[in-house]
Amino acid sequence: MNNSLWTVMSFTMRNKLRSKGFIIMTVVLALLLVVAGNLPYLIEKLSGGSGGATKVGYAEGQQTQVVEGLKSHYAKLPEPGVELVGIASEEQLKSALENGDIKGYLTFQEDAAAGFPKVTYNSKSAFEGGTSSSLTGALQQVKYDTVLDGAGLSDAQKAQLHAPVSFQTQKVSFTNEEGKTEEEQGIAIALTYVMIIMLFMAVMITGQLIATEITAEKSSRVMEIIVTSVSPLKQMWGKILGTFLVAMIQIVILVGALVANLSLPHNSDILKNFGFDLSTIDPLLLIFAIFFYLAGFFLYATLFAAIGSIVSRTEDLGQAVMPITMLTLVGFYIAIFGLNQPDSTLMVVCQYIPFFSPFIMFLRIGVAEPAWWEIAFSIGILIASILAIGWLSAKIYRVGVLMYGKRPSMKEIVKAMKAYKV
């Protein structure tokens, strides 16, 4: 009669997939992700790529040395962000700005102590981050050159001065042959982050959904008929698996939308520039991600099902699931905090606590280097507790679905279990 498990599953899935709420939410989320996926490209398009350099005016004849320095600096750049435009007099600068001939203009003020004039960039909006930071950098360069010209340094020495310091961080690994590079580390952190958030959302949204559905079945009394046609255990697992598959379908759609957009040619180049390459993901890490995701999901889902089964009215559900919600929240926040300190004692302890370990253990595998026995021990505890909690939840479920009226206390549930002989 494994048919009935399948029947419950497909019924749950059919109703979820058909519901308007689900369809709308998936479409909206997918659209958001498409926008987010194209965001780096869009930002670049909107800021830098809006057709040539920003025109910045200056009054001809003022501070010629500085202006010439700036000009030659920008001339050397392959993509100058700023184009300097000479305007006859200082008075005409303002009208040129008003007409839109220039985006802004520079004014100078002597500063004998600094040996370099004070420069003011005047523009229509004070929020011209890109242009002003470009100008600051250029002016700094010009000032360097001006000062260095007097010091009589050779061109080679100047080049040495200008060259940026080469600095890299590399994590030392004791288990692998070579440590992870910064790029791999970055990808690992990103993946950890994504997995933790996805697990958190899956537990919060899908878990709640499972609990709500079960309570709704109870409060509409349809439960009485269902439990007389199919064993409660099959019904519970059918519900959990059905909702899980729906959540998976949703994730596949969303991740698919994101990845499809990220791998579009215009996006993948930008991502490569950021040092973000999807192909550098460690396959072992992905396997761990999937394992801990599933483990975390089923651990919490059975608990939500059990809670849902003992509540008779949907109004009371929020209060009843509060402890589990808190557990998830705590696990989530410890994990977020732990991203920066993956080796703190708190993390090492929490990696063995079943309700937190899906978050914490995976995080430590991703960003720290836990010993293999730590991982094995943590996974062992996790699997054991999933089985134990699944078993206990099934028992609670068995009696919970038949108990109506006020929410039963722990004592009443135990009593009912004895009476029902489950």
Place this chain on the structure above:
Amino acid sequence: MNPLKVDRIIKNYGDKRAVNGLSFEVAAGEIYGLLGANGAGKTTTMRMILGLILPDEGDIRYLGNSYSEQQLSMLGYLPEERGMYPNIKVSEQIMYLAQLRGMSRKDADKNLKLWLEKFQVPEYYNKKVEELSKGNQQKIQFIAAVIHKPKILILDEAFSGLDPVNVELLKTTVKELRDGGTSIVFSTHRMEHVEELCRNITIMHKSNPVLQGPIKDIKKKFPQERVIVTADGKIEGLDKIPGVRQVILHEHGGYELKVDSPAVGQSILKHALDQGPVNRFEVLEPTLNEIFIKTVGESHE
């Protein structure tokens, strides 16, 4: 062999005994009445028959077999508190419930259409349950209980909350199912339905079966204590006849007398005939309602 055989079942909830040594059998094509005041143990008994809870002692046999998951598909259940998925189409949920009972989707669909046709509401196929009136929801619920052609059907308060037309409709359907060979356990507080439908009954009181057997035999155990006599004119001195305890004058003529024994009826008839022609004379057997109140009410003292 009877399809349903309940043998001395006992169920305790903690210290409280919910059902104490109840036995009965339901033959094929029989409606068995399970009566009792609220909290007498009827629901617990039905839940045990449905296999939701196991009896502490005793045994329930389905066509000779003990309870197992295979029996689930031959059981049908109409619970006292009606419930369906409010915002799912009638066809979807009936087919779901039928599939859970082991039917194929195709058969379920065919049967559902037949039933909707029978109840003259084929247009409900694509409607959501919340769009239907309460009485019509009940029809759908009834279909859900019988769509898989159960051999054993349990009806808990099947006709409550229905208008007389729909009660008649469902009653006819229940009789048809009975004639088709279904064993039906029927629980209700409406005694006139029991008298009309049931062959055998059990009256439960405070977990104990206090009165059991065929309705005819049960009625014989209770003395015939009521006499109705009607004449054109007044009948004087009825209250003077020995053995008459009470005389009630009915609004539209006629007297109802409470008597000590059925034999008193003869002297009442003689007395009435002496005063003129008698239109109606009847020694009434007790109604089930009276028996119920007497059985359950008296042991309350």
